[in-house]
Amino acid sequence: xxxxxxxRGVHWLILCEKRVNASLLFRIxxxxxxxxxxxxxxxxxxxxxxxxxxxxxxxxxxxxRGHHVDAGRxxxxxxxxxxxxxxxxxxxxVALSWTVVLPDDGVDPLTLQEVSTRLGGGTSYELHQTxxxxxxxxxxPLPGPCAVVDQLGTATVLYGxxxxxxxxxxxxxxPNARVYNAWWNANSVNYLSxxxxxxxxxxxxxxxxxxxxxxxxxxxxxxxxxxEDFFVDVVDQDCLGRDDGWNWKAxxxxxxxxxxxxxxxxxxxxxxxxxxxxxxxxxx
Numbered sequence: 138x139x140x141x142x143x144x145r146g147v148h149w150l151i152l153c154e155k156r157v158n159a160s161l162l163f164r165i166x167x168x169x170x171x172x173x174x175x176x177x178x179x180x181x182x183x184x185x186x187x188x189x190x191x192x193x194x195x196x197x198x199x200x201x202r203g204h205h206v207d208a209g210r211x212x213x214x215x216x217x218x219x220x221x222x223x224x225x226x227x228x229x230x231v232a233l234s235w236t237v238v239l240p241d242d243g244v245d246p247l248t249l250q251e252v253s254t255r256l257g258g259g260t261s262y263e264l265h266q267t268x269x270x271x272x273x274x275x276x277x278p279l280p281g282p283c284a285v286v287d288q289l290g291t292a293t294v295l296y297g298x299x300x301x302x303x304x305x306x307x308x309x310x311x312p313n314a315r316v317y318n319a320w321w322n323a324n325s326v327n328y329l330s331x332x333x334x335x336x337x338x339x340x341x342x343x344x345x346x347x348x349x350x351x352x353x354x355x356x357x358x359x360x361x362x363x364x365e366d367f368f369v370d371v372v373d374q375d376c377l378g379r380d381d382g383w384n385w386k387a388x389x390x391x392x393x394x395x396x397x398x399x400x401x402x403x404x405x406x407x408x409x410x411x412x413x414x415x416x417x418x419x420x421x
Contacts, residue, residue: 213364216394219402220387228271228406234302235390236295236318237397238310241334246291247314253286253413255309256295258420267409273297281415292399296410303421304340307332317396319389325378329389331358343385344378345369360395364388 211219223229240246247255253262260281270285273296277283284297295301302320310316311332321327321343331339331354338354339361341347346368349355355362367388369379379385394400 210395210398213360213391213395217384217387217391219400220390220394221384223402224384224386224390226403226406228274229386232299232322233386234295234297234299234318234320235393235401236301236307236310236316237393237399238293238295239315239317239397240291241313241315243291246288247293249286249288249293249411252293252295252310255312256284256286256301256306256413256419257415258305258309260419261416262413265412265414268412269409270296270406272412279414281417282419283412283414285410285412287410289399292397294399300419300421302328302330304330304332304337305421306419307337308335311335317393319386319393321386321389327385327389329361329392333357343389346379346385358392358396361392364392364395367392 238247238252249264253264256262264286268285273283273285282298282300284295284301287294299320299322300306302318307316307318307330312335314333316330316332318328318330318332320330325344327343328340329343330337330341338357339352341352348370349362349368361367366383367385369381390401
């Protein structure tokens with residue numbers, strides 16, 4: 138059991154208790170007009186192809202569909218500066234859960250259905266047609282959480298509420314895979330986590346990261362171990378958290394990108410992606 142897992146449970150979306158129609162769900166368009174979109178059945182979802190998004194391509198985009206994967210790595214400093222600007226955006230400023238799942242063999246990605254089943258942990262789910270990521274923060278009449286799920290090359294990404302970052306969820310996602318997760322909530326409760334083959338190996342608090350030698354499994358995340366500014370070699374007797382000006386949120390996302398080659402950016406946040414709804418809470 139990961140230390141501090143109980144703290145994560147405080148970050149849940151406040152959702153209405155009304156049940157949504159089984160065949161229709163609201164999708165919010167760019168102009169905030171509401172249109173009805175039929176839900177994809179599981180058979181249809183397996184054949185799902187994301188619709189093109191509108192937005193400029195960048196070095197990390199391999200097609201015109203908002204899929205951002207490594208096409209030529211930036212330096213760690215450049216990646217950090219990118220995220221230092223991005224975390225000021227309203228979608229990231231207050232709270233975030235961003236997960237990247239990589240297959241162990243680096244070749245065969247987990248399907249959206251396999252990731253969804255692992256994520257649910259026995260809770261039934263529906264895989265829907267595309268919506269913008271901010272759908273996870275809307276007060277939709279759903280009995281369970283809502284999460285954006287997408288495939289970027291061989292990686293699968295998840296964006297949504299804090300329940301996606303619970304230790305039990307990361308463990309379920311990680312058999313035959315490496316799962317990188319950056320999470321924080323409105324109270325700055327946070328963890329940067331790595332789970333591999335059903336075990337959470339790292340869960341580091343960005344405000345109290347301690348020293349590299351305080352994390353025995355840090356060698357399993359060499360890109361993070363190389364980020365010297367991430368760690369603080371002091372004893373914080375007053376438990377006030379780091380005050381050296383280092384942006385730990387940007388540091389979290391930098392570590393994830395350096396390890397996976399997957400970039401979170403404005404283009405992805407403005408694009409449309411498949412999303413999941415669950416019939417109830419998912420076990421953590």
